[in-house]
Amino acid sequence: MKRTLPIIIILVVLGVAVVSVLYYTRSTPGSNYTPTNSATASTAPANTAQPPVVTGVAGADPPYTLGPANAPARLEEFGDYQCPPCGLFHPILQQMHKEFGDKLQITFREFPLAPAHQHAIAAASAAEAAGLQGKFWQMHDLLYEHQNDWKDKFDVRPIFEGYAQQIGLDVDRYKRDVAGEAVAQRIFLDKKRGESLGVKGTPTVFLNGREVPFESLPAEKLRPILQNTINSGGR
Amino acid sequence: MRLYVTAAIVSLLGLADALYLTVEHVTGQSVRCTIVAGCSEVLSSQYAVVAGVPLALIGAAAYFGVFSLATLAAFGYRIAGTLLVPLVLLMFLVSLWLIYLQAFVIHAFCQFCLFSAAVTTALTVIVLIALLSRRKTTRN
Numbered sequence: 001m002k003r004t005l006p007i008i009i010i011l012v013v014l015g016v017a018v019v020s021v022l023y024y025t026r027s028t029p030g031s032n033y034t035p036t037n038s039a040t041a042s043t044a045p046a047n048t049a050q051p052p053v054v055t056g057v058a059g060a061d062p063p064y065t066l067g068p069a070n071a072p073a074r075l076e077e078f079g080d081y082q083c084p085p086c087g088l089f090h091p092i093l094q095q096m097h098k099e100f101g102d103k104l105q106i107t108f109r110e111f112p113l114a115p116a117h118q119h120a121i122a123a124a125s126a127a128e129a130a131g132l133q134g135k136f137w138q139m140h141d142l143l144y145e146h147q148n149d150w151k152d153k154f155d156v157r158p159i160f161e162g163y164a165q166q167i168g169l170d171v172d173r174y175k176r177d178v179a180g181e182a183v184a185q186r187i188f189l190d191k192k193r194g195e196s197l198g199v200k201g202t203p204t205v206f207l208n209g210r211e212v213p214f215e216s217l218p219a220e221k222l223r224p225i226l227q228n229t230i231n232s233g234g235r
Numbered sequence: 236m237r238l239y240v241t242a243a244i245v246s247l248l249g250l251a252d253a254l255y256l257t258v259e260h261v262t263g264q265s266v267r268c269t270i271v272a273g274c275s276e277v278l279s280s281q282y283a284v285v286a287g288v289p290l291a292l293i294g295a296a297a298y299f300g301v302f303s304l305a306t307l308a309a310f311g312y313r314i315a316g317t318l319l320v321p322l323v324l325l326m327f328l329v330s331l332w333l334i335y336l337q338a339f340v341i342h343a344f345c346q347f348c349l350f351s352a353a354v355t356t357a358l359t360v361i362v363l364i365a366l367l368s369r370r371k372t373t374r375n
Binding site: 025083084085116152204 | 257303306
Protein backbone atom coordinates (compact mmCIF):
# COMPACT_ATOMS: atom_id res chain seq x y z
CA MET A 1 0.00 0.00 0.00
CA LYS A 2 2.80 2.37 0.94
CA ARG A 3 4.37 1.87 -2.46
CA THR A 4 1.21 2.58 -4.45
CA LEU A 5 -0.23 5.41 -2.33
CA PRO A 6 2.05 8.18 -3.75
CA ILE A 7 1.24 6.99 -7.28
CA ILE A 8 -2.48 7.16 -6.48
CA ILE A 9 -2.10 10.70 -5.03
CA ILE A 10 -0.17 11.83 -8.11
CA LEU A 11 -2.74 10.35 -10.49
CA VAL A 12 -5.61 11.97 -8.56
CA VAL A 13 -3.94 15.40 -8.77
CA LEU A 14 -3.26 14.88 -12.48
CA GLY A 15 -6.88 13.88 -13.04
CA VAL A 16 -8.24 16.89 -11.13
CA ALA A 17 -5.89 19.22 -13.05
CA VAL A 18 -6.85 17.88 -16.47
CA VAL A 19 -10.59 17.82 -15.72
CA SER A 20 -10.60 21.35 -14.30
CA VAL A 21 -8.70 22.75 -17.30
CA LEU A 22 -11.09 21.04 -19.72
CA TYR A 23 -14.11 22.20 -17.71
CA TYR A 24 -13.05 25.83 -17.54
CA THR A 25 -11.88 26.09 -21.14
CA ARG A 26 -15.26 24.80 -22.34
CA SER A 27 -17.49 26.73 -19.96
CA THR A 28 -16.02 30.19 -20.42
CA PRO A 29 -18.95 32.62 -20.44
CA GLY A 30 -19.92 33.53 -23.96
CA SER A 31 -17.68 30.96 -25.65
CA ASN A 32 -20.84 29.36 -27.01
CA TYR A 33 -22.14 32.68 -28.32
CA THR A 34 -24.57 32.32 -31.15
CA PRO A 35 -25.25 35.38 -33.20
CA THR A 36 -28.74 36.82 -32.86
CA ASN A 37 -31.07 35.29 -35.35
CA SER A 38 -34.77 35.86 -35.75
CA ALA A 39 -35.73 32.18 -35.89
CA THR A 40 -34.17 31.29 -32.57
CA ALA A 41 -35.32 34.56 -31.04
CA SER A 42 -38.95 33.81 -31.82
CA THR A 43 -38.96 30.13 -30.95
CA ALA A 44 -36.67 30.24 -27.97
CA PRO A 45 -37.02 33.57 -26.20
CA ALA A 46 -35.13 32.31 -23.16
CA ASN A 47 -32.11 31.16 -25.13
CA THR A 48 -29.48 30.82 -22.42
CA ALA A 49 -26.64 30.55 -24.94
CA GLN A 50 -26.86 34.29 -25.54
CA PRO A 51 -25.66 36.91 -23.14
CA PRO A 52 -28.53 39.01 -21.78
CA VAL A 53 -29.42 42.43 -23.15
CA VAL A 54 -28.11 45.05 -20.75
CA THR A 55 -28.90 48.74 -20.60
CA GLY A 56 -26.88 50.29 -17.76
CA VAL A 57 -26.70 53.94 -16.81
CA ALA A 58 -26.26 56.64 -19.46
CA GLY A 59 -22.74 57.55 -20.49
CA ALA A 60 -21.41 60.88 -21.76
CA ASP A 61 -24.01 62.65 -23.83
CA PRO A 62 -23.90 62.87 -26.77
CA PRO A 63 -21.73 59.81 -27.35
CA TYR A 64 -19.25 59.73 -30.22
CA THR A 65 -20.68 57.55 -32.94
CA LEU A 66 -20.03 56.50 -36.52
CA GLY A 67 -23.00 55.44 -38.64
CA PRO A 68 -26.69 56.21 -38.23
CA ALA A 69 -28.60 55.81 -34.96
CA ASN A 70 -31.25 53.66 -36.69
CA ALA A 71 -28.69 51.14 -37.97
CA PRO A 72 -29.81 47.53 -37.33
CA ALA A 73 -26.43 46.71 -35.73
CA ARG A 74 -25.42 49.09 -32.97
CA LEU A 75 -22.00 48.31 -31.55
CA GLU A 76 -20.66 49.99 -28.44
CA GLU A 77 -17.00 49.63 -27.57
CA PHE A 78 -15.46 50.36 -24.18
CA GLY A 79 -11.83 51.04 -24.89
CA ASP A 80 -8.56 52.25 -23.43
CA TYR A 81 -6.10 53.92 -25.82
CA GLN A 82 -3.11 52.42 -24.03
CA CYS A 83 -4.42 48.87 -24.07
CA PRO A 84 -2.64 46.78 -26.75
CA PRO A 85 -5.64 44.55 -27.60
CA CYS A 86 -7.74 47.72 -28.10
CA GLY A 87 -5.07 48.93 -30.51
CA LEU A 88 -5.37 45.64 -32.40
CA PHE A 89 -9.16 45.88 -32.42
CA HIS A 90 -9.12 49.42 -33.85
CA PRO A 91 -8.35 48.49 -37.49
CA ILE A 92 -10.91 45.65 -37.27
CA LEU A 93 -13.65 48.12 -36.34
CA GLN A 94 -12.54 50.50 -39.09
CA GLN A 95 -12.80 47.63 -41.54
CA MET A 96 -16.29 46.70 -40.27
CA HIS A 97 -17.35 50.35 -40.61
CA LYS A 98 -16.18 50.28 -44.23
CA GLU A 99 -17.84 46.95 -45.00
CA PHE A 100 -21.21 47.49 -43.34
CA GLY A 101 -21.60 51.24 -43.86
CA ASP A 102 -25.04 52.53 -42.81
CA LYS A 103 -26.06 49.15 -41.40
CA LEU A 104 -23.64 49.53 -38.52
CA GLN A 105 -23.41 52.19 -35.86
CA ILE A 106 -20.23 52.29 -33.80
CA THR A 107 -20.09 54.07 -30.44
CA PHE A 108 -16.87 54.54 -28.54
CA ARG A 109 -16.88 54.84 -24.76
CA GLU A 110 -13.89 55.82 -22.68
CA PHE A 111 -12.78 53.17 -20.21
CA PRO A 112 -9.24 54.19 -19.18
CA LEU A 113 -7.67 51.52 -16.98
CA ALA A 114 -5.70 53.72 -14.60
CA PRO A 115 -3.43 53.13 -12.76
CA ALA A 116 -2.54 49.95 -14.71
CA HIS A 117 -2.03 52.18 -17.75
CA GLN A 118 -0.37 55.38 -16.64
CA HIS A 119 -1.22 57.38 -19.79
CA ALA A 120 -4.74 56.01 -20.32
CA ILE A 121 -6.50 59.03 -18.82
CA ALA A 122 -4.25 61.49 -20.64
CA ALA A 123 -5.04 59.74 -23.92
CA ALA A 124 -8.78 59.61 -23.22
CA SER A 125 -8.63 63.32 -22.32
CA ALA A 126 -6.84 64.11 -25.58
CA ALA A 127 -9.57 62.37 -27.61
CA GLU A 128 -12.35 64.03 -25.64
CA ALA A 129 -10.71 67.47 -25.90
CA ALA A 130 -10.45 66.97 -29.67
CA GLY A 131 -14.12 65.99 -29.58
CA LEU A 132 -15.00 69.40 -28.15
CA GLN A 133 -13.65 70.83 -31.41
CA GLY A 134 -15.51 68.26 -33.51
CA LYS A 135 -12.47 66.08 -34.22
CA PHE A 136 -12.89 63.19 -31.80
CA TRP A 137 -12.47 60.42 -34.38
CA GLN A 138 -9.37 61.97 -35.94
CA MET A 139 -7.64 62.06 -32.54
CA HIS A 140 -9.04 58.62 -31.68
CA ASP A 141 -7.48 57.16 -34.83
CA LEU A 142 -4.11 58.84 -34.25
CA LEU A 143 -3.93 57.66 -30.63
CA TYR A 144 -4.57 54.06 -31.60
CA GLU A 145 -2.43 54.06 -34.73
CA HIS A 146 0.54 55.50 -32.84
CA GLN A 147 -0.02 53.67 -29.57
CA ASN A 148 3.46 52.15 -29.64
CA ASP A 149 5.04 55.58 -30.15
CA TRP A 150 3.70 57.02 -26.89
CA LYS A 151 2.69 54.29 -24.47
CA ASP A 152 6.17 53.83 -23.00
CA LYS A 153 7.08 57.54 -22.96
CA PHE A 154 7.47 59.44 -19.70
CA ASP A 155 5.60 62.59 -20.77
CA VAL A 156 2.93 62.18 -23.41
CA ARG A 157 1.51 65.71 -23.36
CA PRO A 158 3.79 67.14 -26.07
CA ILE A 159 3.11 64.12 -28.27
CA PHE A 160 -0.66 64.54 -27.96
CA GLU A 161 -0.32 68.29 -28.56
CA GLY A 162 1.54 67.38 -31.73
CA TYR A 163 -1.42 65.23 -32.78
CA ALA A 164 -3.77 68.13 -31.96
CA GLN A 165 -1.77 70.35 -34.29
CA GLN A 166 -1.63 67.65 -36.94
CA ILE A 167 -5.43 67.34 -37.12
CA GLY A 168 -5.88 71.08 -37.21
CA LEU A 169 -7.16 71.81 -33.71
CA ASP A 170 -6.92 75.16 -32.01
CA VAL A 171 -4.02 73.99 -29.84
CA ASP A 172 -4.45 76.68 -27.17
CA ARG A 173 -8.06 75.69 -26.68
CA TYR A 174 -7.07 72.01 -26.76
CA LYS A 175 -4.55 72.61 -23.94
CA ARG A 176 -7.25 74.26 -21.83
CA ASP A 177 -9.88 71.63 -22.61
CA VAL A 178 -7.67 68.63 -22.01
CA ALA A 179 -7.40 69.54 -18.32
CA GLY A 180 -10.93 70.91 -18.11
CA GLU A 181 -14.03 69.83 -16.28
CA ALA A 182 -16.08 68.96 -19.40
CA VAL A 183 -13.54 66.38 -20.56
CA ALA A 184 -13.14 64.84 -17.10
CA GLN A 185 -16.91 64.65 -16.75
CA ARG A 186 -17.35 62.82 -20.07
CA ILE A 187 -14.70 60.24 -19.17
CA PHE A 188 -16.26 59.80 -15.73
CA LEU A 189 -19.73 59.24 -17.21
CA ASP A 190 -18.50 56.74 -19.82
CA LYS A 191 -16.62 54.82 -17.15
CA LYS A 192 -19.73 54.80 -14.93
CA ARG A 193 -21.74 53.43 -17.82
CA GLY A 194 -19.16 50.70 -18.40
CA GLU A 195 -19.15 49.73 -14.75
CA SER A 196 -22.96 49.57 -14.69
CA LEU A 197 -22.78 47.17 -17.64
CA GLY A 198 -20.26 44.99 -15.83
CA VAL A 199 -17.25 46.01 -17.93
CA LYS A 200 -14.04 44.90 -16.24
CA GLY A 201 -11.54 45.03 -19.04
CA THR A 202 -10.95 46.42 -22.50
CA PRO A 203 -11.90 46.10 -25.24
CA THR A 204 -15.42 45.14 -24.17
CA VAL A 205 -17.94 45.26 -26.95
CA PHE A 206 -21.73 45.22 -26.88
CA LEU A 207 -23.86 44.58 -29.92
CA ASN A 208 -27.43 45.81 -29.54
CA GLY A 209 -26.97 45.60 -25.79
CA ARG A 210 -25.50 42.09 -25.68
CA GLU A 211 -21.87 41.57 -24.83
CA VAL A 212 -19.82 40.08 -27.66
CA PRO A 213 -17.28 37.66 -26.15
CA PHE A 214 -13.68 38.75 -26.42
CA GLU A 215 -12.74 35.71 -28.50
CA SER A 216 -15.33 36.73 -31.13
CA LEU A 217 -13.63 40.06 -31.82
CA PRO A 218 -11.24 39.00 -34.62
CA ALA A 219 -12.62 40.24 -37.98
CA GLU A 220 -13.46 36.77 -39.32
CA LYS A 221 -15.60 36.04 -36.24
CA LEU A 222 -17.12 39.50 -35.77
CA ARG A 223 -18.17 39.81 -39.43
CA PRO A 224 -20.73 36.93 -39.43
CA ILE A 225 -22.09 38.08 -36.05
CA LEU A 226 -22.69 41.57 -37.45
CA GLN A 227 -24.10 40.14 -40.69
CA ASN A 228 -26.56 37.92 -38.82
CA THR A 229 -27.67 40.81 -36.64
CA ILE A 230 -28.23 42.96 -39.73
CA ASN A 231 -30.06 40.14 -41.54
CA SER A 232 -32.40 39.70 -38.62
CA GLY A 233 -33.19 43.40 -38.54
CA GLY A 234 -31.20 44.03 -35.39
CA ARG A 235 -32.96 41.59 -33.09
CA MET B 236 9.87 13.97 5.12
CA ARG B 237 7.87 16.91 6.39
CA LEU B 238 9.80 19.24 4.14
CA TYR B 239 8.82 17.18 1.11
CA VAL B 240 5.18 17.21 2.20
CA THR B 241 5.41 21.01 2.47
CA ALA B 242 7.05 21.18 -0.97
CA ALA B 243 4.23 19.04 -2.42
CA ILE B 244 1.56 21.32 -0.93
CA VAL B 245 3.35 24.51 -2.04
CA SER B 246 3.76 23.10 -5.55
CA LEU B 247 -0.03 22.64 -5.71
CA LEU B 248 -0.38 26.43 -5.30
CA GLY B 249 1.97 26.91 -8.23
CA LEU B 250 0.09 24.28 -10.21
CA ALA B 251 -3.26 26.01 -9.59
CA ASP B 252 -1.77 29.39 -10.59
CA ALA B 253 -0.24 27.98 -13.79
CA LEU B 254 -3.43 26.13 -14.71
CA TYR B 255 -5.45 29.32 -14.20
CA LEU B 256 -3.08 31.17 -16.55
CA THR B 257 -3.30 28.31 -19.06
CA VAL B 258 -7.10 28.50 -19.09
CA GLU B 259 -6.93 32.30 -19.46
CA HIS B 260 -4.47 31.86 -22.33
CA VAL B 261 -6.49 29.21 -24.14
CA THR B 262 -9.80 31.08 -23.82
CA GLY B 263 -8.22 34.37 -24.86
CA GLN B 264 -9.29 36.14 -21.66
CA SER B 265 -5.72 36.93 -20.67
CA VAL B 266 -5.16 39.25 -23.57
CA ARG B 267 -7.92 41.62 -22.56
CA CYS B 268 -6.70 44.56 -20.51
CA THR B 269 -8.02 44.69 -16.96
CA ILE B 270 -7.89 47.16 -14.14
CA VAL B 271 -5.79 44.83 -11.98
CA ALA B 272 -2.37 45.03 -13.56
CA GLY B 273 -0.30 44.57 -16.67
CA CYS B 274 -1.22 40.95 -17.29
CA SER B 275 -2.42 41.62 -20.80
CA GLU B 276 0.95 43.10 -21.77
CA VAL B 277 2.82 40.19 -20.24
CA LEU B 278 0.53 37.38 -21.38
CA SER B 279 0.07 38.71 -24.90
CA SER B 280 3.81 39.25 -25.34
CA GLN B 281 5.94 37.02 -27.53
CA TYR B 282 7.48 35.51 -24.38
CA ALA B 283 4.19 33.96 -23.25
CA VAL B 284 4.49 31.22 -25.86
CA VAL B 285 7.42 28.85 -26.40
CA ALA B 286 7.39 26.97 -29.72
CA GLY B 287 3.63 27.29 -29.93
CA VAL B 288 3.05 26.04 -26.37
CA PRO B 289 1.73 28.50 -23.77
CA LEU B 290 4.41 29.14 -21.18
CA ALA B 291 1.74 28.73 -18.49
CA LEU B 292 1.18 25.13 -19.61
CA ILE B 293 4.91 24.42 -19.42
CA GLY B 294 4.84 25.95 -15.94
CA ALA B 295 1.91 23.73 -14.98
CA ALA B 296 3.83 20.66 -16.18
CA ALA B 297 6.86 21.75 -14.14
CA TYR B 298 4.77 22.23 -10.99
CA PHE B 299 3.15 18.86 -11.56
CA GLY B 300 6.66 17.39 -11.84
CA VAL B 301 7.65 19.00 -8.53
CA PHE B 302 4.45 17.72 -6.90
CA SER B 303 5.05 14.18 -8.14
CA LEU B 304 8.71 14.08 -7.08
CA ALA B 305 8.00 15.71 -3.69
CA THR B 306 5.20 13.24 -3.03
CA LEU B 307 7.43 10.30 -3.93
CA ALA B 308 10.25 11.75 -1.81
CA ALA B 309 7.84 12.14 1.13
CA PHE B 310 7.11 8.44 0.83
CA GLY B 311 10.80 7.62 1.03
CA TYR B 312 11.87 7.46 -2.62
CA ARG B 313 15.34 8.98 -2.26
CA ILE B 314 15.97 9.33 -5.97
CA ALA B 315 12.89 11.57 -6.26
CA GLY B 316 14.33 13.95 -3.65
CA THR B 317 17.58 14.09 -5.61
CA LEU B 318 15.81 14.74 -8.93
CA LEU B 319 13.83 17.58 -7.32
CA VAL B 320 16.97 19.68 -6.88
CA PRO B 321 17.86 20.27 -10.56
CA LEU B 322 14.17 20.72 -11.44
CA VAL B 323 13.48 23.46 -8.89
CA LEU B 324 16.81 25.14 -9.61
CA LEU B 325 15.93 25.24 -13.31
CA MET B 326 12.48 26.64 -12.46
CA PHE B 327 14.07 29.23 -10.21
CA LEU B 328 16.40 30.39 -12.98
CA VAL B 329 13.51 30.56 -15.46
CA SER B 330 11.53 32.60 -12.91
CA LEU B 331 14.42 35.05 -12.56
CA TRP B 332 14.58 35.38 -16.34
CA LEU B 333 10.81 36.00 -16.53
CA ILE B 334 10.96 38.68 -13.82
CA TYR B 335 13.81 40.32 -15.75
CA LEU B 336 11.65 40.26 -18.92
CA GLN B 337 8.69 41.80 -17.09
CA ALA B 338 10.80 44.53 -15.48
CA PHE B 339 13.11 45.53 -18.30
CA VAL B 340 11.68 44.30 -21.60
CA ILE B 341 7.88 44.23 -21.34
CA HIS B 342 7.74 47.00 -18.69
CA ALA B 343 4.68 45.46 -17.05
CA PHE B 344 4.15 43.04 -14.21
CA CYS B 345 1.53 40.33 -14.06
CA GLN B 346 0.61 39.42 -10.51
CA PHE B 347 -0.05 35.78 -11.39
CA CYS B 348 3.45 35.47 -12.85
CA LEU B 349 4.92 37.12 -9.75
CA PHE B 350 2.98 34.70 -7.55
CA SER B 351 4.47 31.82 -9.55
CA ALA B 352 7.95 33.25 -9.02
CA ALA B 353 7.27 33.48 -5.28
CA VAL B 354 6.11 29.86 -5.19
CA THR B 355 9.18 28.71 -7.10
CA THR B 356 11.44 30.64 -4.74
CA ALA B 357 9.75 29.01 -1.74
CA LEU B 358 10.11 25.58 -3.37
CA THR B 359 13.80 26.19 -4.03
CA VAL B 360 14.40 27.09 -0.39
CA ILE B 361 12.43 24.08 0.89
CA VAL B 362 14.12 21.61 -1.46
CA LEU B 363 17.60 22.91 -0.64
CA ILE B 364 16.92 22.70 3.11
CA ALA B 365 15.60 19.16 2.60
CA LEU B 366 18.75 18.26 0.68
CA LEU B 367 21.03 19.67 3.39
CA SER B 368 19.15 18.00 6.22
CA ARG B 369 19.22 14.71 4.30
CA ARG B 370 23.01 14.95 3.93
CA LYS B 371 23.31 15.66 7.65
CA THR B 372 21.28 12.59 8.55
CA THR B 373 23.30 10.46 6.13
CA ARG B 374 26.56 11.59 7.74
CA ASN B 375 25.25 11.00 11.23
